[in-house]
Structures are given as structure tokens and as C-alpha cells.
Amino acid sequence: xxxxxxxxxxxxxxxxxxxxxxxxxxxxxxxxxxxxxxxxxxxxxxxxxxxxxxxxxxxxxxxxxxxxxxxxxxxxxxxxxxxxxxxxxxxxxxxxxxxxxxxxxxxxxxxxxxxxxxxxxxxxxxxxxxxxxxxxxxxxxxxxxxxxxxxxxxxxxxxx
Amino acid sequence: xxxxxxxxxxxxxxxxxxxxxxxxxxxxxxxxxxxxxxxxxxxxxxxxxxxxxxxxxxxxxxxxxxxxxxxxxxxxxxxxxxxxxxxxxxxxxxxxxxxxxx
Numbered sequence: 001x002x003x004x005x006x007x008x009x010x011x012x013x014x015x016x017x018x019x020x021x022x023x024x025x026x027x028x029x030x031x032x033x034x035x036x037x038x039x040x041x042x043x044x045x046x047x048x049x050x051x052x053x054x055x056x057x058x059x060x061x062x063x064x065x066x067x068x069x070x071x072x073x074x075x076x077x078x079x080x081x082x083x084x085x086x087x088x089x090x091x092x093x094x095x096x097x098x099x100x101x102x103x104x105x106x107x108x109x110x111x112x113x114x115x116x117x118x119x120x121x122x123x124x125x126x127x128x129x130x131x132x133x134x135x136x137x138x139x140x141x142x143x144x145x146x147x148x149x150x151x152x153x154x155x156x157x158x159x160x
Numbered sequence: 161x162x163x164x165x166x167x168x169x170x171x172x173x174x175x176x177x178x179x180x181x182x183x184x185x186x187x188x189x190x191x192x193x194x195x196x197x198x199x200x201x202x203x204x205x206x207x208x209x210x211x212x213x214x215x216x217x218x219x220x221x222x223x224x225x226x227x228x229x230x231x232x233x234x235x236x237x238x239x240x241x242x243x244x245x246x247x248x249x250x251x252x253x254x255x256x257x258x259x260x261x262x
Contacts, residue, residue, distance in 0.1 A: 001164075008171040011205075015175055015198045019182040024190050031194055038201055042224075045212045050224040054204070057228055062197070062235050069239045070190060073246045079188040079253045089181060096177045104170045108163065116214045126218040127225070134226045145233030152240040 004044055011037040016093060020086060024074075028066040035059035049123055168209030175202030189242050189252045193235075200231050 014034035021027040035058040042051035119126070127135070179199035186192055204224050211220020242252070249256045 005167065008167070011201070012171055012174050012178070015201065016178050018194050018198065019178055019186075019191075024188070027191070027194055031197055034198075034201060038205060041205070042208060045208060046217050047208055047212075047221040047224070050204075050208060050221045050228075053225050053228045057232055058197075058201075061232060065235055065239050066190070066194075069242060072243055073190070073252060079251065081187055081191075082185070085185040089185070092181055093174075093178060096181075097174055100170055100173045100177070104166045104173075108166055114214075116216055119216055119218050121218070123218050123221060127222045130219070131222045131226070134222065138226055138229045141230050141233045145237050148237045149240045152237075152244050 004041065007037050007041050007044070010034075011041065016089075020089060022081075022086075024070045025067065028063055028070060031066070032059045032063040035062075162213050165209060165213035168205060168212075172202040172206040172209070175199070175205065187254050189245065189254060192254070193238055193242065196238075197231075197235075200227075204228065 011034050014030045014037065018027040018031040018034060021030065035054055039051045039055035039059065042048075042054055176199050179195045179197075179202065182195035182198070183192060186195065204227055207227065208217070208220045208224050211217050211223075245257065246252060
């Protein structure tokens with residue numbers, strides 16, 4: 001439990017760092033570190049497939065996409081952020097965490113546990129037989145993503 | 161619900177709160193997208209934690225895998241849109257997107 005809490009604290013810290021850091025490259029890398037910690041948390045919760053997806057896809061692929069975008073867009077002028085934003089963020093975050101902790105403490109033992117049937121079968125059974133419609137939706141979303149990226153990067157005609 | 165569940169809800173609320181703040185306050189498009197990623201981490205943690213607390217990890221895991229796949233598709237499309245916006249305006253500032261010119 002202590003290790004799990006430490007991992008979750010690290011996850012929140014790296015995510016806050018990703019928001020706070022001015023350098024986009026550093027914030028993308030700290031986002032990847034946060035994903036890595038989330039993947040380890042998933043592994044420890046007994047969800048190895050979700051952990052593998054989180055580490056390989058979110059920490060790997062999405063970070064590469066972010067770094068590619070940052071590399072393609074770094075020649076222009078710097079975006080001037082308001083200075084107040086980074087000063088107010090720690091204050092806001094501490095107040096938010098305190099309110100969050102108080103609400104969670106208040107809710108403790110008050111939410112009734114709903115009955116749930118124990119699970120049978122393997123992950124493959126549940127994914128392929130129980131959530132088949134989800135898989136069809138996933139394929140549709142991936143195709144939509146591919147076509148939209150193709151449409152966004154297509155070469156323009158001369159008369160455009 | 162067990163006490164462990166509240167610990168996970170606490171941390172995912174912290175992630176979602178931080179992401180929402182950045183989404184409201186930042187001006188760089190890539191930074192805004194990093195904020196959306198932070199929110200999505202909070203949501204996937206909450207999904208799996210609820211499954212874990214209920215003893216239904218496998219269903220929650222299937223949902224998280226679906227969520228991650230859709231997230232990747234979203235990221236690819238959104239980053240392509242950001243690169244196109246950059247080519248048009250030569251800047252990543254969202255304030256420059258407020259100027260609608262015919």
C-alpha cells in the first residue's frame with residue numbers, strides 16, 4: 001500500500017511538473033514519466049494488459065508524437081504565458097488537494113457498496129466476447145483518425 | 161466501497177483538477193494538449209480503480225484498453241490540427257485564433 005501511494009504521489013507530481021515547466025520538451029518527457037508510473041500502478045492492481053498499453057502506447061507513442069510536433073513547431077515566436085498562471089498554480093493545487101482530501105474524508109463509509117458478481121474467464125474472453133462492440137468502435141475511431149490525418153496533410157492543389 | 165477506492169479517487173481528482181486549471185489558464189496549444197493528457201490519465205486511473213475495488217478488474221481493463229486506443233487516435237488528429245494551425249498563423253498562441261478573417 002505504501003509503494004502504491006508513493007507511485008500515485010509521483011504520478012501527480014510528474015503531471016504537475018508537466019503543466020508547470022516552461023520548456024515544452026521537458027514537460028512532454030515528464031508526462032511520459034507520469035505515464036510510466038501509471039503503468040506500474042496498473043500492473044500492481046492486477047491489470048497487466050492495461051499496464052502494457054499505458055507504457056508502450058501512452059509513454060512511448062504519444063511522447064514521440066508530442067516531441068515530433070514540438071520539433072516541427074519550434075521555429076516561431078515564443079508564446080508568452082501570463083506570469084500569474086505559474087505563481088497561482090501551486091496555490092490553487094494545494095487548496096484543491098486540501099478540499100479534495102476533506103471531501104474524500106467526508107464521503108468515507110457513506111457510499112454503499114453495490115453488489116457485484118465475481119468475474120469468470122480470462123481477459124481475452126471478456127475483451128473479445130463481452131466487449132465486441134467496443135472493438136468495432138475502436139476500429140472505426142482508428143480509421144477516422146487515419147483519414148483525418150491524411151486529409152489534414154494532403155498536398156494542396158495549385159489553384160488553392 | 162473500500163477505503164482504498166477513496167485513495168485512488170483522491171489522486172485521480174487531483175490529476176483532473178490540475179489538468180482543468182492548465183486548460184483554463186495556459187495559452188500554448190501544445191501545453192493545452194498536455195493538460196488534456198493529464199485529465200485522461202486521471203480518468204483511466206479512476207476507471208481501473210473502480211473495477212479494482214469492485215473485483216471486476218477484467219472489465220475495467222478492457223475499458224481502459226479501449227480508452228487508450230481512442231486517446232491515441234485523438235492525439236494524432238489533434239497534433240495534426242495543431243501543426244496545420246502553426247503553418248497558418250506561425251504561432252502556437254491561442255489568442256491569435258480569435259481573429260476570424262474572411
